[in-house]
Amino acid sequence: MTDAAPRRSDATRAAILRAARERFAADGYERATIRAIAAEARIDPSMVMRYYGSKEGLFAAAAEFDLRLPDLAAVPPDRLGETLVRHFLRRWEGDETLAALLRAASTNPGAAERMRRLFADQLAAAVAGLGTDPASTARRAGLVASQILGLAFTRYIVRLPPVVEMAPEDLVAWVAPTLQRYLTGRPAS
Amino acid sequence: MTDAAPRRSDATRAAILRAARERFAADGYERATIRAIAAEARIDPSMVMRYYGSKEGLFAAAAEFDLRLPDLAAVPPDRLGETLVRHFLRRWEGDETLAALLRAASTNPGAAERMRRLFADQLAAAVAGLGTDPASTARRAGLVASQILGLAFTRYIVRLPPVVEMAPEDLVAWVAPTLQRYLTGRPAS
């Protein structure tokens, strides 16, 4: 029921979405204007409204995101951290949707809510499949999120030079043990 | 030379700064309007302009921040992580300036630059006093920043429930080993 007849305007819709992700990722929610997005998509601002209803609606469509987490239960238990860091680096290096969501989440309540859902639903669910104490899965997922989002924030948003300059493999070597401990370890005394 | 004659308007200036920090911390740079700040300070918007020149100028004054890092060289080497987490939690739980800076850094280039400077100057300088390989201090400071800022981002900005609900001492127990390793450890094989 999702797939209707292909419309002639599908190309325009896609162009708008692509431009929207680019502007939202680069400028954040409030600085990314509908006029700028429309200009980048080479159409009239009013088309954006007709196809997506409002700026909020456009953002909701542009920020649709799936972490595409692998099945953690199928990963060797001592490689969980390494797998996760590598996955996240690849995932958001190739898709600016998460950067858009990250920037917008700082100022837009709706985007923050979406971010909460993203990690509560997808990440916590993946962690729950690991077989650790069920009572601690939410907490473990939250800790993982804090390091993962902090990495994204410093590398792609604030662009702290030392974090930007580190090679992906170096990041994996340093950060993987952190996630590994958050997932399977215990807190310090 | 910094201290001039005390003006009668000093109280107003301070009220503006307090209101500005509150609005910037709660709404971010673009959503925090001069009119809203003035209303909260119970003065006219034009006073903000006269005393701080522009919105950018006001933000620059309101986001003046000092991490007040302790002398890390005087801390027992195996307690560095614990000391740092505890210090940061206390530091930004009592002062919303850092939250304002954090929110604004996502969308405002000037705020991002200020954030870079804050960690490059103050944190990297503190780490440099530890006596580890000088070539790695910037990298170590960057890694620490990624975890610290990620913690602040998830706890105070996005408000991920599991991270919000954790008690400060639990956070210390979990996160301290991470910082400890970033500061004094080596990367995984």
Place this chain on the structure above:
DNA sequence: ACTGTTTGCCAACACTTGTTGACAACGGTA
């Protein structure tokens, strides 16, 4: 060829934004 729908552009609306300048009340000084 006729008709109704879709796609697109244009111009305008109502509103908010940062910012400015004129002008009144106040406070200390001569």
Place this chain on the structure above:
DNA sequence: TACCGTTGTCAACAAGTGTTGGCAAACAGT
């Protein structure tokens, strides 16, 4: 008292925002 710099209020401007409705061209079905 008269004077002058400071502190404060009011009204307005110019620019930019999301959003709306009307109208022309292209299309699809008959």
